[in-house]
Each structure stands twice: as C-alpha cells, then as structure tokens.
Amino acid sequence: MTKSQPTGSMDAPLVDRGRRSGTVLRLLVLALILVGVSIAFVIFKEAMNNEFVLGVLGILAMVGIFFIVSSIIGLVEVMPQSRSDEFSGTYLASHPDGILVTDERGRILYANAAYGRLTGATKAANAQSLEALLSKNKEATEALYRLTAALREGRESHEEFRLLKPLGRSSANGSGAHWYRLKARILSSTSHKQSFDVWQLSDITAERDDQERFFRELQNAIDYLDHAPVGFFSAGKKGEIFYLNATLAEWLALDLTKFAPGSMNITDIVAGEGMALIQSVQPGAGQTRTETLDLDLRRANGQSLPVRLVHSVSSMRDGAPGESRTIVLDRPRGEGADGSASAMRFTRFFNNTPMAIASIGGDGKILRINAPFLRLFAGVVSRDDVDRGVTLDVIIHEGARADLMRALAAAKDRQGDIAPIDCRHPGDEVRHVRFYVNAVIDESDEAPEEIAIIYAVETTEQKALETQMAQTQKMNAVGTLAGGIAHDFNNVLTAILLSSDHLLLQARPSDASFADLMEIKRNANRAAVLVRQLLAFSRKQTMRPAVLNLTDVVGDLRMLVDRLISGTNVKLDVQYGRDLWPVRTDLSQFEQVLINLCVNARDAMPSGGQIRIRTRNVSRDEVGGFANARLPNEDFVLVEVSDNGTGIPPEIMDKIFEPFFTTKEVGKGTGLGLSMVYGIVKQSGGYIYPESELGVGTTFRVFLPRFIPEAQPVVQHSSGSATAALSEPQLSASVSEQSASAGTSENVDLTGNSAVVLLVEDEEAVRRGGKRMLETRGYTVHEAGSGTEALEIMEELEGKVDIVVSDVVMPEMDGPSLLRELRKSYPDLKFIFVSGYAEDAFARNLPADAKFGFLPKPFSLKQLAVAVREMLDT
Numbered sequence: 114m115t116k117s118q119p120t121g122s123m124d125a126p127l128v129d130r131g132r133r134s135g136t137v138l139r140l141l142v143l144a145l146i147l148v149g150v151s152i153a154f155v156i157f158k159e160a161m162n163n164e165f166v167l168g169v170l171g172i173l174a175m176v177g178i179f180f181i182v183s184s185i186i187g188l189v190e191v192m193p194q195s196r197s198d199e200f201s202g203t204y205l206a207s208h209p210d211g212i213l214v215t216d217e218r219g220r221i222l223y224a225n226a227a228y229g230r231l232t233g234a235t236k237a238a239n240a241q242s243l244e245a246l247l248s249k250n251k252e253a254t255e256a257l258y259r260l261t262a263a264l265r266e267g268r269e270s271h272e273e274f275r276l277l278k279p280l281g282r283s284s285a286n287g288s289g290a291h292w293y294r295l296k297a298r299i300l301s302s303t304s305h306k307q308s309f310d311v312w313q314l315s316d317i318t319a320e321r322d323d324q325e326r327f328f329r330e331l332q333n334a335i336d337y338l339d340h341a342p343v344g345f346f347s348a349g350k351k352g353e354i355f356y357l358n359a360t361l362a363e364w365l366a367l368d369l370t371k372f373a374p375g376s377m378n379i380t381d382i383v384a385g386e387g388m389a390l391i392q393s394v395q396p397g398a399g400q401t402r403t404e405t406l407d408l409d410l411r412r413a414n415g416q417s418l419p420v421r422l423v424h425s426v427s428s429m430r431d432g433a434p435g436e437s438r439t440i441v442l443d444r445p446r447g448e449g450a451d452g453s454a455s456a457m458r459f460t461r462f463f464n465n466t467p468m469a470i471a472s473i474g475g476d477g478k479i480l481r482i483n484a485p486f487l488r489l490f491a492g493v494v495s496r497d498d499v500d501r502g503v504t505l506d507v508i509i510h511e512g513a514r515a516d517l518m519r520a521l522a523a524a525k526d527r528q529g530d531i532a533p534i535d536c537r538h539p540g541d542e543v544r545h546v547r548f549y550v551n552a553v554i555d556e557s558d559e560a561p562e563e564i565a566i567i568y569a570v571e572t573t574e575q576k577a578l579e580t581q582m583a584q585t586q587k588m589n590a591v592g593t594l595a596g597g598i599a600h601d602f603n604n605v606l607t608a609i610l611l612s613s614d615h616l617l618l619q620a621r622p623s624d625a626s627f628a629d630l631m632e633i634k635r636n637a638n639r640a641a642v643l644v645r646q647l648l649a650f651s652r653k654q655t656m657r658p659a660v661l662n663l664t665d666v667v668g669d670l671r672m673l674v675d676r677l678i679s680g681t682n683v684k685l686d687v688q689y690g691r692d693l694w695p696v697r698t699d700l701s702q703f704e705q706v707l708i709n710l711c712v713n714a715r716d717a718m719p720s721g722g723q724i725r726i727r728t729r730n731v732s733r734d735e736v737g738g739f740a741n742a743r744l745p746n747e748d749f750v751l752v753e754v755s756d757n758g759t760g761i762p763p764e765i766m767d768k769i770f771e772p773f774f775t776t777k778e779v780g781k782g783t784g785l786g787l788s789m790v791y792g793i794v795k796q797s798g799g800y801i802y803p804e805s806e807l808g809v810g811t812t813f814r815v816f817l818p819r820f821i822p823e824a825q826p827v828v829q830h831s832s833g834s835a836t837a838a839l840s841e842p843q844l845s846a847s848v849s850e851q852s853a854s855a856g857t858s859e860n861v862d863l864t865g866n867s868a869v870v871l872l873v874e875d876e877e878a879v880r881r882g883g884k885r886m887l888e889t890r891g892y893t894v895h896e897a898g899s900g901t902e903a904l905e906i907m908e909e910l911e912g913k914v915d916i917v918v919s920d921v922v923m924p925e926m927d928g929p930s931l932l933r934e935l936r937k938s939y940p941d942l943k944f945i946f947v948s949g950y951a952e953d954a955f956a957r958n959l960p961a962d963a964k965f966g967f968l969p970k971p972f973s974l975k976q977l978a979v980a981v982r983e984m985l986d987t
Contacts, residue, residue, distance in 0.1 A: 205223070208227060210313050211224075211232065211313070211315070212314075213314065214309050214312075215309065215310045217307075222309060231316060232246055232280045243314075247274075252274045256272035256295060257295070261297075264298075264299055269297065269298040271294060272294070273294050273295075274295070276292075279291045279316075292318045292320075292321040293315065293316060294314075295313070295315075296312070296313040298310075341360055343360065343441060343442055344357070344360050344420070344441030345439065345440055346361055346441070347437065347439070348437045350433070351378075353375045353378055354374075354377045354378065354382075355374040357369075364418060366412045379391060384411040385409055385465035386483070386485045386488055387408030387409055387484055388488075389484040389486075390487065391406065392487070393487050394406075394426050394496075395434070398429070400427075401427045401428070402426055403423065405421060406421070407421050408422065408464055409465060410441070421444055422440070422441055425437060464483050467485065468570055469486035469488075469490070470483045470567070471486050473521065473524075473566070474562040474563060475525060477506070478503065478504055479494070479503055479504070479505060480563055482496075482499055486569065489571060492540050493507060505567070509539060510538065512536060512537070517534055517548060520532070520548075521550060521564075524553070525565065526552075531550045533549050534550070535548075536548070545576045546569055546570070546571055546572065550566075551565065551566045553565060602640070603970035603971050606640055606641050606970070610974075611882030611886055611977075613634040615885060615889075637971070659698075660820055660822075661695065661703070662693060663696060663728050664690070664693050666704070666707075667687060667689065667707070667726060668687075671685070671687055674707070674708070677708070678711070681718075683715050683722055683723065683724060684724070687725075687726045688725070688727045689728055690730060693750055694748060694819040696797075696818065697797070698797035702796075703797070705793065706794060709787065709789065709790050710790060713787070714754060714755070714811070717758030717759050722757045722758055723757060724755075725754070726752070727753040728753075729750075730750060731750070731751045731816065733748055742802045742814065748819035749819060750819060751816055752814075753812055753813070753814050756811055758811065759808065760806050760809055761803065770787050800816040801816070867891065869913060869915045870917075871894075871896075871897065871903060871906060871907065871916070871919075872884055872896045872897070873903045873917065873928070873931065874919070875898055883977060884896050886974045890978050895914070900919070900923055900925060900928070900930060903919065904931070907935065907939075916944070916985055917931075917932075917935065917943070917944050918947060919946060919947065920947050922948065928946050932963060932965065944964060944965040944984075945967070945981065946967050946968070947968045947970060968980045
C-alpha cells in the first residue's frame with residue numbers, strides 16, 4: 114500500500130476513460146439542444162407574435178432546462194450503463210492484481226487501483242504504460258516483447274521476471290529484488306467493434322520466497338538422506354533404479370555424478386542369486402509387503418558386499434508389481450558375538466551356492482529353500498508356498514515322482530549313496546533337472562523334523578550336448594559306413610561301365626542288344642549319382658574349393674530356381690546382404706546345396722507359397738544371438754532358405770539329414786538330398802541348422818566361415834601338374850562333369866600312339882576292364898594288383914613307362930606311397946590317381962612338386978582315355 118493515495122475510495126479506478134466519455138456525450142447533447150432552440154427561434158421569429166407558438170416554445174424551454182439540470186445532477190443519463198457493466202467495473206476495480214487495459218496503439222484506457230499501488234502511481238496523471246515501466250530492465254523487456262508478440266498472434270500468454278527493485282516506491286515485501294508475473298490476453302468488444310489488450314500484473318515475490326524455502330528444506334532432506342548411516346534406493350515397476358543415496362553409492366563404489374534415474378537396474382547391483390530372493394517378495398493386489406533379506410550386493414569392481422535389506426514392495430490394484438523402497442544395512446565382518454556372524458556367513462553361502470537346495474521334512478513338506486531354488490523353480494513354487502507348507506511333489510515332474518519318493522524314503526531310513534534322479538522340469542518340458550537326495554544324519558534343534566536335503570541342478574545344456582554328441586556320433590558312423598559302401602560300390606560300377614562301353618564299341622545301333630546295353634549304362638550312371646551323394650554325406654567326395662562371392666553365386670542360380678518352381682504357385686524372393694565376405698567352397702557342390710533346399714521348399718508348399726533366400730554377414734559378436742545354433746566364435750556368411758509350407762514334425766527333425774530317410778512318397782525321393790547338403794556344408798567347414806514349425810514353415814540356415822587369405826594359404830603344385838591347384842576343377846573328370854569331359858574329348862586325340870601305361874588296381878574286374886579299354890585306344894598296358902607288384906614291374910621294365918594309373922586305396926602299399934617310391938628313381942614320372950574318395954584326402958600328403966592327375970570313380974572308357982591323354986600332353 115502506498116503512503117499517498119488519491120482522494121476517494123481505495124477501490125476506485127485510477128484511470129477510467131469510459132466514464133469520461135459518458136460526460137462528454139451529455140454535454141454534447143445539451144449543446145445540440147441549445148443549438149436547436151436557437152435555430153427554431155430564428156426560423157419562427159416571424160411567428161413570435163402568435164401566442165400559440167410562444168406557448169409551445171415556452172414548454173420546450175422548460176423541458177430543456179429540466180433535462181439539463183437533471184443531467185448535471187445525474188438524475189437522467191444520456192447513455193445509461195448496464196447493470197453487468199457496473200458489476201464488471203466493480204470486480205476490476207477491487208481485483209488484487211493490477212489490471213491495465215490498452216487499445217491497439219498502447220494507450221491506457223483503464224487501470225485499477227491495484228495497478229497504481231504496484232507501479233507507484235497515486236493519480237491518473239501518474240499512470241504509466243508497461244513499456245515505460247519495464248524499459249530499464251532487459252529481462253522484463255524481453256518478457257514484455259514475447260507477450261506482445263503473442264497478442265499479435267491472437268494467443269494468451271504469461272511471463273515471470275525479476276527486478277532488482279520493486280516497481281512502486283515502496284512495498285510491503287521490502288525494497289529488495291522482486292518477482293512479477295505478467296499475463297496478457299485480448300478482450301473483444303462487440304458494441305464498439307474493436308479489441309483491447311488486457312494486462313494483469315502480480316507481485317509473486319512472496320510465492321517465490323515460499324518456493325525457495327521449500328526447495329531449501331527439500332535439499333536439506335535429500336542431504337540428510339544422502340548421508341544417512343544406511344543405504345537407500347528406490348526402484349520402479351521393472352526394477353529400474355530411480356534414486357540411490359550417496360551412502361549406498363559409496364559402498365558400491367559408484368560415481369553419483371554419472372548416475373541418471375533409470376540408467377541402472379536392481380539386477381546390476383545384486384550379486385549371485387540374490388535377485389531370486391528380491392523377486393520372491395510379492396504383495397497381494399493393492400497391498401504393500403516388507404521383508405528382511407540377507408544377500409550380497411555387487412560393487413563396481415565386481416566384489417561382493419554382504420548386506421541386509423529391508424525391502425518394501427507395493428502392488429497395483431490389478432496385482433501388477435509396483436514401485437519398491439529398500440533400506441540397505443551394512444553387515445561388517447565379525448558382527449555380533451552371539452553367533453550372528455556365523456549365521457550371516459552361512460546365509461551367504463546358502464544363497465550363493467550354484468545349486469538349488471531345499472530341506473525336506475518327514476511329511477514331505479519343504480522346510481527351507483535358498484535363492485537358486487527360487488530361481489530354478491520360478492513359477493512353480495514361491496516363498497509364500499513354502500511358508501504355507503507346500504509338499505515336495507510340486508517341483509517334481511510326474512514321470513519321476515515315484516523315483517523321488519523312493520529316494521526320500523531311503524533318506525528317511527538314513528541310507529547313503531542314493532542314486533540321482535533325472536527328469537524334466539515340472540514347469541517347462543524342454544528343460545531338464547537332476548536331483549540329488551542326501552539323508553540328514555544329525556538332527557538339528559532348529560528343524561528336528563528335517564530328514565533330507567535335496568540338491569537340484571539344471572541339466573538342460575548338458576542334455577542338449579549329449580543329444581548333439583549322440584547325433585554326431587550316429588551321423589559319423591553312418592557316414593563311415595556310407596563311405597565304405599560307396600568305395601566298394603564304385604569299383605563294381607566302374608567295372609560295369611567299362612564292360613558296357615566295351616560291348617557298345619562292338620555293337621551297332623541296329624543290333625537287338627544295343628538298347629539293352631544302353632539301358633545298363635544309363636542305370637549304372639544313375640547308381641553313380643547315388644554313390645556320389647553318399648560320398649557327399651560322408652564328406653569324402655571330390656571337392657574343388659574356390660574363393661566365392663555368394664552374391665554372385667545366388668544371383669547366377671536364381672534363374673535356375675525360377676525354372677524349377679515354374680508352373681507352381683510358388684514365388685521366389687531373394688534378398689542380398691551388403692558387402693558379403695568371401696567364402697571358400699566348391700561352386701558346383703554349393704549350387705547343389707541351394708538347389709536341394711529350394712526343391713524341398715517347393716515340395717513343402719503344394720498349395721503355393723514363397724521361397725525366401727537371404728544372405729548376410731554374421732560377425733563373431735552376433736554368433737551368440739542364434740540360440741539353436743552351436744557355432745564357434747568366428748565370422749560367418751549366412752545363407753537362409755525359408756518357406757511358409759507345411760513344416761517338419763518335431764519327432765523327425767533329428768532324422769532329416771540321415772541318408773535314405775525321406776517323407777516323400779515312394780518313387781519321389783531317394784532320401785539323399787539333405788544328407789548330401791549336410792555333407793557338402795560340413796566338408797566346406799560350415800554348419801547347417803534347420804528351424805521349423807508345423808503349419809508355419811521351415812528355415813534352413815547355412816553358415817560358411819569367412820575366408821581370410823592370410824589365414825588359409827593355397828598350396829600350389831608345379832606348373833606342369835595336371836592339377837596345379839585344387840581350385841582348378843577343369844582338370845578332373847568327375848561323374849558330375851561327364852558332359853564337359855565329353856565335349857572336351859571331341860577335339861582331343863584319344864589314341865595311345867604306343868604310349869606305355871602301368872595300370873595299378875587291386876580290384877581285378879576294374880583292372881581287367883581298364884586294361885582292355887586302354888589297349889583298344891592303342892596303349893601298351895602293364896597291369897599290377899598292388900603297389901609292391903607295381904615296383905617290381907617298373908624294375909623289370911627299367912622305368913620305360915610313360916604314365917602310371919593307380920588306385921589310391923590298396924593292400925600292402927597305397928597309391929600315394931607308390932608315387933613317393935617311384936619319384937626316388939623317376940622324378941618326372943607322370944601319375945594319375947583313381948579313387949572313389951575325395952582328392953584332398955590324400956593330395957595334402959604328397960610332395961608339392963609331384964605331377965599327378967585325378968580321376969574319380971566310377972568312370973567310363975571315354976573319361977579314362979581323356980584323363981590319360983591330357984596327362985601325357987602336359
């Protein structure tokens with residue numbers, strides 16, 4: 114309140130130009146009346162002599178004089194104000210905040226008494242605009258500018274600013290710094306058809322003082338909590354920590370300056386299995402529960418801190434977990450002289466052991482459990498269940514309850530060496546658990562009814578490894594068997610093919626037996642394809658590895674896959690990974706992998722669907738993300754072939770890679786497709802994992818190791834070798850390359866020109882057929898049944914042999930050993946190995962400068978002649 118105030122009521126407006134305008138209008142009307150009378154007097158001057166006119170003018174004069182006098186004393190108003198205007202004016206005049214009304218040009222139209230008190234104006238002449246009052250303060254000027262801009266945009270707004278001195282000459286709050294709140298809005302007048310700016314000014318210094326005082330008190334409370342002799346933290350619904358005090362941060366060696374609410378979780382500071390104890394505190398819906406827990410916290414350096422928690426958890430009305438508040442009590446070493454330290458030590462060991470432990474009473478009830486037990490059987494049993502006396506059978510799968518009851522009876526009888534029990538997890542059929550039952554020999558005063566201690570360990574990972582090992586051993590055994598059968602069968606097929614070729618050379622197409630001979634050869638070639646698939650599964654087929662970019666491989670193969678699915682309602686979707694790493698594998702073999710997987714995907718969608726092929730890099734950091742794949746910590750290139758077909762039943766998933774296993778109808782599949790895929794991927798150093806769901810589809814993931822040249826140098830042979838490097842597939846004539854070899858032979862002279870050949874083969878039928886075929890081409894052939902016999906023949910011929918064609922696997926001395934012995938006397942002797950096994954199975958043991966070629970079994974007469982001729986020409 115100012116000391117000097119205007120005369121009149123304290124609530125009277127300081128400036129009210131609205132009332133002034135009413136007085137002006139009254140005077141204007143009076144002047145108009147006088148002017149009217151004067152004009153009438155002039156007009157009717159001639160008629161003044163008329164008594165009637167004079168009477169009328171007299172009456173009008175009396176009415177005018179009465180109106181003038183009434184207007185002056187306020188009895189009559191020319192423009193009377195409405196009752197609502199009167200109420201509004203009274204409200205504005207008595208408002209505690211300063212009210213200022215200005216026109217669009219900023220001229221003051223109205224200011225109430227409160228505005229005068231706030232600004233120090235004692236009369237209307239002293240009232241100043243806000244712009245004039247606030248122009249000396251930068252902060253206030255900027256606030257006024259923002260408010261004015263908001264008004265021009267038609268928006269209401271408010272600002273708060275601070276002045277070093279109050280606006281008025283004095284103030285009830287002192288003469289120091291003051292805070293003000295200034296609001297602005299637009300008031301539209303329909304009668305005057307214009308708008309006004311209404312400003313509301315408030316002194317909020319006292320309010321700010323209250324806020325600062327509250328803030329100081331809050332800071333003091335936080336400071337008290339931060340430096341309390343106990344730790345404290347609060348957490349949200351998901352365990353995210355929103356606050357922890359400085360005491361707890363010091364205990365845990367955490368930097369509070371780097372802590373942000375929600376940046377840590379309770380799991381980050383709880384060591385061992387203590388989290389299972391915390392999660393076991395579950396209040397009822399809409400309730401709060403407090404429990405005391407002894408566990409270990411984890412310091413920033415990984416060390417454990419033994420503590421006691423007073424943990425309080427609230428629950429939402431729907432039963433969902435709510436926020437928690439926790440007091441942390443430090444438990445220093447040696448606390449208590451009455452055995453509490455040893456009890457604390459036992460509790461720590463009990464809750465931090467890697468085994469789930471429970472003590473069992475004579476009636477089969479669970480008496481006590483540790484934290485790992487709560488974690489292992491989460492969702493099956495809780496602390497509340499144990500407090501209520503739950504029995505042991507709830508944690509045992511129904512298939513093993515009888516065995517466990519027998520073990521419990523043996524423990525009650527205090528027997529030792531009770532066999533462990535393996536069973537599935539009672540809450541999850543996929544998981545496995547092993548139980549160990551030990552009898553309690555010495556009764557405890559704390560739990561005299563205790564008869565047994567049960568230890569439980571999850572063996573899911575171990576079972577998976579055992580299953581994988583058994584599957585691997587079975588596949589290796591089947592592969593070894595398939596490889597042995599293929600080797601022997603190759604000799605039989607080679608003899609059949611050579612004999613059929615010999616007969617075809619002597620027969621004419623018009624002969625009755627010619628068609629039968631062709632049928633024999635055709636079926637022998639079909640059998641050769643089956644043998645090649647068996648060798649692929651056993652990982653003993655011939656591989657010509659080369660460095661490949663799978664983007665190019667998949668792109669070149671896309672047209673072939675499109676042809677395979679043409680005529681069906683199956684579409685192909687290919688997504689290429691960016692910047693794929695190179696891999697090293699056999700191009701033709703890997704193409705067979707993709708083709709087989711795509712064909713199987715097509716057959717799994719009889720009603721149509723989509724085949725998706727995706728490629729991408731998988732770094733060693735991402736390997737762990739494939740839960741179902743057991744991969745080494747390396748970089749891989751991933752190829753995914755997936756479909757949305759019928760899926761593979763879980764009961765046959767473990768058999769799909771076995772040879773001759775197929776779900777297709779008889780005559781529509783040999784069962785060697787996926788087994789060959791498995792063998793090729795494995796021989797390339799990769800991994801293949803299927804994932805399928807009935808009615809949803811199947812995905813095959815092929816992981817090929819990233820090729821790094823420095824880590825995998827290529828062994829080079831001499832330039833004169835028929836196979837200078839293993840990545841030159843054009844130098845072999847395998848069964849899969851018959852057409853290419855046949856095309857090459859058209860321009861090659863296959864006659865022997867009296868060249869001398871030493872044919873070494875332990876299989877008599879193959880040796881006899883090969884000798885006869887080469888002799889028909891003009892070669893001079895000497896035959897030997899073993900490596901030892903071949904050395905004797907070479908000695909008899911005094912080394913006059915142009916080329917040696919030898920089997921790899923033979924009794925007494927195998928082919929590679931024969932080559933090493935012959936090179937001692939004949940270092941330039943040319944050599945061709947013949948085998949049903951892979952070339953790299955023996956080539957890595959040969960000298961780097963050895964000259965040799967390779968011919969895989971089974972082979973035809975033309976392939977044998979081409980291989981010998983090309984080797985002689987090198």
